[in-house]
Amino acid sequence: MGTVRSKRILIVDDEPEHCLYISQALTAAGYQPSVTNDGPKAITLSREQKFDLYLLDIRMQPMDGLAVLQEIRNQQPEAKAIILSAFGDVDTAVKCMKLGAYDFLSKPINMDELLITVGNALKSLELQQEIKTLRDQIEIQQSPDQLLGESASMQELLHTIEQIAQHNLTVLIRGESGTGKELTARALHALSQRAEEPFVSVDCATLPETLVESELFGYERGAFTGAVAQKPGRFEQAGKGTLFLDEIGNLPTTVQVKLLRVLQERCLRRLGGKVEIPFHATLVSATNVDLEKSIKEGKFREDLYYRLNEFMLRIPPLRERRGDIPLLVKHFLDLFNRQFHKKVLGVSPEVISLFTSYAWPGNVRELKNIMKRGVVLADEWIEKTHLSEGPLAQAAPAETAGLESIPLEAIEGFALKDIVKQETVRVERQIILQTLEATRWNRSLTAKRLEIDYKTLYNKMKEYQIG
Template identity: 40%
Template sequence: MNPTRQILVVDDEESIRWALRKALEREGHRVVLAANGVEGLARAAEPGIDLVLMDIKMPGAEGLETLSKIKEARPELPVIIMTAFGTLQAAVQAMKRGAYDYITKPFDFGELTIAVQRVFEIRELTERVAQMEALGGRPFDFGGVVGLCPAMQQIFKLVGKMAASDLTVLIRGESGTGKELLAKAIHYNSRRSARPFVAINCAAIPRELLESELFGHERGAFTGASALRRGKFELAEGGTIFLDEIGDMDIGLQAKILRVLQERQFERVGGERSLSADVRVIAATNQYLEAAVAQKSFREDLYYRLNVVAITLPPLRERIEDIPLLVNHFLHQFAEEQKQEPKSLPPETLELMLAYRWPGNVRELENAVKRACVLAPTSLILPEHLPAALLQAEEAGAASGRSSFERVLSQGITGELARLKQERDGQIYAYFLAALERPLLLRVLERTGGNQLRAAELLGINRNTLRKKLRELGIAPGRGDEEQTKS
């Protein structure tokens, strides 16, 4: 069971303080009250405060000023700003000064509950990582490939099953998802682990040079070939060769790769003697090879030879629950490289990372974490230490109005996805649709006093459709509707 959290409410209106206290205590939180910024600053310094809910407009010490002072004293303490002046300028200023989030008055208590819940979900994820570290070892770290989400766990199981085999593997995934890292994990967990792992990027080398890089060349094979040179297949003898971005390989060279896979033989450029190739082949691509096969730019027979075991690495935006684990991994990795204590992230920094879509995937996240480690002068990484792209995405979300309903909804979905894991595999759409429909219908019926006819008009749907939905969701009809029907 989660520990009880203590929330500080700072607002100059007694009625607001009372209402918030009642609502938060119903959720099981302990609540501390402050009537102004000066009092709020003093209470925030007390041990045991886990979250601050604060009005942005108060007499005496103004909310933004108090926010800045709280973040100076306790940078790790999340602060949610409440404001009746829901302007973009106020929101942006609050976020720049370190606010975790902001909500506008008059606010929906359901919205507030979700925002508070989200803060503690982030903290619990962070604490969970710390606890796993304290126990020693990282069960979510598989040869440098990090993940706890169901998709990554299935990949780890598959890698374990392939350990004793020499099957050819095709790794698919967007750029930056960690395809080479996974290839290394496969190699170092196989019976070939004591032999070389040799990687080559097929897209980075011109076609006329790639053949020589792969197979080597004899002396005098072409202009400039002044000595015999061994290629990657020879260098990988007994081990594994990783052919990255194989979808970019010239179709003529693909035939020679096919021969290696079929006959385990090849010749150096300019050579006449066949050489054996005792290597395991792991290939990777960010392309849709089926389309390349249809367009005749990739050999169909090579595709089937490579696709013996196919592994698809999910993009980072589809495994959000792994972001705290990955961040923790990179923080420790950087600390080991620099021979220093690992730095840490307050919830508001991690929240920005969770909200960002990471088009560059794990590689972009790694670069962001290591850059932040360099820029942060203390042991704490704050939002301003993150790349501008994350901050701009956050501001763009606020400018588009996402900071209210859509933002809270997005956060709630993210947290629920992390909690659900795989128990609702294949039912996610129906689950979330029902989860949204039920409170929506209840609130609309509440607003119309239970009158289904009026509720259907507000929703813009047919009354029979509404009745059907109510039956499906187990919602009893309201008294107001019955009275309307009798009249």
Template identity: 40%
Template sequence: MKGNVLVVDDDRDSAEVLCDLLISRQNDAVAVDRGDTALQRLDEGDFDVVITDVRMEGMSGIEVCQKVRASHPDVPVMVITGQADVETAVAALRAGAWDFVTKPLNADHVMAAVARAVDHRRTRSEVRRLRQALAATRPIKEIIGDSPSIRAVTELVGRIADGDATVLITGESGTGKELVAQAVHSLGPRKDEPFVAVNCGAVPANLLESELFGHVKGAFTDARRDRPGLFIQAGRGTVFLDEIGEMPLDMQVKLLRVLQQRSLRPVGGDEEMPFYARVVCATNRDLESEVDEGRFRQDLFYRVNVVTIEVPPLRSRGSDILLLAHHFLKRISERTGKAVTSISPDASRKLLDYDWPGNVRELENGIERAVALARMSEIQVDDLPAKIREHHSTRLVIEGDDPSELVTMSEMERRYVRRVLDACGGNKTQAAKVLGIDRRSLYRRLEERSRD
């Protein structure tokens, strides 16, 4: 199989010999005499294989391996070593070399190795192409919502998607932080590269470092081979560090260093390697108070908090609740084949009044359950989970100007009475005083409230 080969060697004569050999066997070949030039050429042209000498002025062949592996993980690198130089060969393989050839070069051996490498590279590219084609048929998950607070989020995502700045996404559980992280990835130039997510709270503390930064063979008992970490696997895509607030303090120190230097060292390794992925973090904790309480490093907080996206809780998004409910309704009934197409006005009212501690995820689950229970094509109050059905709203401020959201005077009064009573710790005398009514009127209002 003929390929396009990049030869890296500071000895012009041997580079020329190798190029002539490759070209005589129907390959294309280009020679450069420095590692950094090679990396530039890789960025510009479509090479199938890199063949590099080891000892060179500036960047060594081993470094070339590491850098190519990080920046162009599809392109195999072959290293030219001296015949008896086993150590270099091993170092090269550790650094991610695909193969090595020994000097003096044997034309047939070299050509067979090149053919294997070209084949390997074409297969990988094909897999990648198919994966991308598949991704393209899967539409980017849309962020549903029309409220000012969610529009502010999507507008901000649009503005920062093109850049490289580290992003911190905050918000209560279930508000859509991961969805926002995916939007940052898929609206920018990294969209065809991997989006790699890791939940920092779910990976055992002792494995997190190797998960993120990889390890070399022998770094610990189970490390039977080199394994690149997620930062490298993400290539030029995005690493999503979910629940970063759960990261142990010693890991925070290491992450800070990696983010500052834009390079990392696999566990047990002694070579630094650069990484090219964008880092997006999310947390449902209040990181500033975590900093105050010494659970999160302040320097790391500043480092990840370059751009912050605050995803608002669902209860402050007004009639987005109904937009989302209908969105999920459509999706779920399509998936289950059950023709439930609408939500009754009373059930809609209940959805709007509820305070959604579990946010969008709770709404999605609620609708899923309601579809399963629905006896008609319309969801009724009875189909909703008890928590939602029986909830008495205490919302005093209603955002948005959708008439279906607005409530009567007596409903507002009822909510206010309840809020004041709560604030007074249930003390009715005190509550009556705050409300400026006598105790008897307060009792009467409370009875009215309990009648429905």
């Protein structure tokens, strides 16, 4: 009841004495009601103060209670209203109920009845608010982030995910930290026929080496000191679903051998176990390290690499798909506004300009964290002052970012157009080369990504002596 007392009540009645009478009774009961004697004023007040409960007289001049109720419900559909009707106003009172009034009381008002009705209306309001809060929380918890992206490269990735999800392929996901590898693995699972089966995620980077084996394969009782009971491993827990091995590059070589065997023979043994247990799940793994380099250095088995890599998905870093930034900003703004019950409107132009020029080493996760902090700290707009002390806050705004200054002596004697041409060639060559590398020298994919036709790509490669 404590919080009910703090709710705001407006009494609207054109008879001052009647208002006073009700107001005194409510005050005596611990409420702090406000009072007004005419309808239009009530509407103005309601706009300014958004009362929780309105006590409305029906017969009022110049605007009757029904019209006032209509207006208030338009503005504040969640607010409660109790109608005070005189004998003979029953039809209007019924109309008010149809408009969503909580209850009506007949004059002369019985004060006990009034207090009970007011208490009930406020309790019901409180319950509604609680339900809304819980719903919002459930919604946030139950809808793990969707993989979003509208840039050409993300659209292509989303399309590929849809295509391969159907086929139970062993997929290796590559990408820098925070680009959305785990989210991609979840999307692959959700779109597959295994969607109703378990999704089991194991982070190979945080598991101590001594525990990896028992965690993945499980153990029988007595397999090692401390194994007092048997325990199924993650492979078994994944059932017919998806086993997601994150940071696969960190898997100790001894475990790599065992994993290879599971993938070849589709069965495994618990530590200390004799029985072969079939492995039905689909394996999806992810890494942000250069596995090819690890292979060369003898840290990762080449045969395992080929097993894991039936299909490779590469998630581009955020700085290579800046077109996704506005969509992600909007998404995280909505998410955190709901989570923290805020109404932050957006990101200031200065911050947008920083966002578009920043290199995003932590990729989408970094953007997400910055938006979280921004929403918590900002009132209306996320400004530069709301950004953390990190590199972003120190980044230069878009106008100058990315443009190194050109030493004047280097360009002396050259016409502007020649300098620009030379720079264009340098930048084009670099971009083409990087895209070719990212697509493993797939020329048609490179042309598609860069939105040029194949022949143009071919000519430019010849001109710039690439390949």
